[in-house]
Amino acid sequence: MDLSMFYELNDAGSPVLDEHDLPVIRHRLESKALADVLLVTRLHAANPAMHHVIDKFIELYSVTLQWDWFVQYQAWLANKADAELNALALPIENQDQQAIEIPLFAEPEPFRPELKTIEQYRAEILIDGISIDEYLFRTQRTVAVNSIIVEVDGLVFDGDEQSQRRMLAAIHASEDAGIESTIWRLADNTEAAVTVEQIRQAHSLAIIEQGKLWTKGAADA
Incomplete structure (x- = not known):
C-alpha cells in the first residue's frame, strides 16, 4: 500500500524517520x-x-x-x-x-x-x-445567451431570450394593428425609431445566434 503522500520524504523518495524509526507524518493540508x-x-x-x-x-x-x-x-x-x-x-x-x-x-x-x-x-x-x-x-x-447582440442596418439590438420575446410580441402586435414602425430601446439603452421589418430581422438573427450556442453544446456533449 502506497502511503507516501502522508509522509515526509527525503531526496531519494523514502520516508524520513524519527528517533523511533517511524515515518514522519506530513502536516495535513487545509x-x-x-x-x-x-x-x-x-x-x-x-x-x-x-x-x-x-x-x-x-x-x-x-x-x-x-x-x-x-x-x-x-x-x-x-x-x-x-x-x-x-x-x-x-x-x-x-x-x-x-x-x-x-x-x-x-x-x-x-x-x-x-x-x-x-x-x-x-x-x-x-x-x-x-x-x-x-x-x-x-x-x-446561459451567460452567452444573455449577452447576445445583433446588428441590423447599423442598429444594435439586444438578442437575449427576454429581448427575443419582446421582439416577437412587437411583431405580432404590429401585424394586428397594421403598424410598420415603432420606438425601440437598443443595446446601448438609446431609443431609436425602427421598422417592424428591422425588428423581424433582429429577431431572426438572435434566434440564429442562440442556435449556434446550443448546437455547439450538443456537439461537445
Missing part, C-alpha cells in the same frame, strides 16, 4: 468538504478565469478524503496492535486445563477512497443533478 466544492462551483461557474479555483477546491477535497481515511487507518492499526497484545497476554488454558478461545480482531479495515484525477471528479460530482463539467457548461451558455 480540509475541504464536498459542500465547499459545490459552493465555490456555484460562485465561479460563470467566470472561466476562476475555474482554477474550483479545480483547487476539488484537489483539496480529494486530499481530505485521503487524510480522513489515513486517520481512520492509523486508529485501526492501533486497535489491531492492542488486540494482538491482549491476546498474547491471555493464558492458553484456564484452571480446569481447558483451552481458552481467543477472540479474533474483528474490526474491519477502513476502506481507502480511490485516488482520482480532477477531471474524474468534475465528471462524477453532481451539482443540481448534473456533473460539475455540465454545470459549468450550462452556466456559461
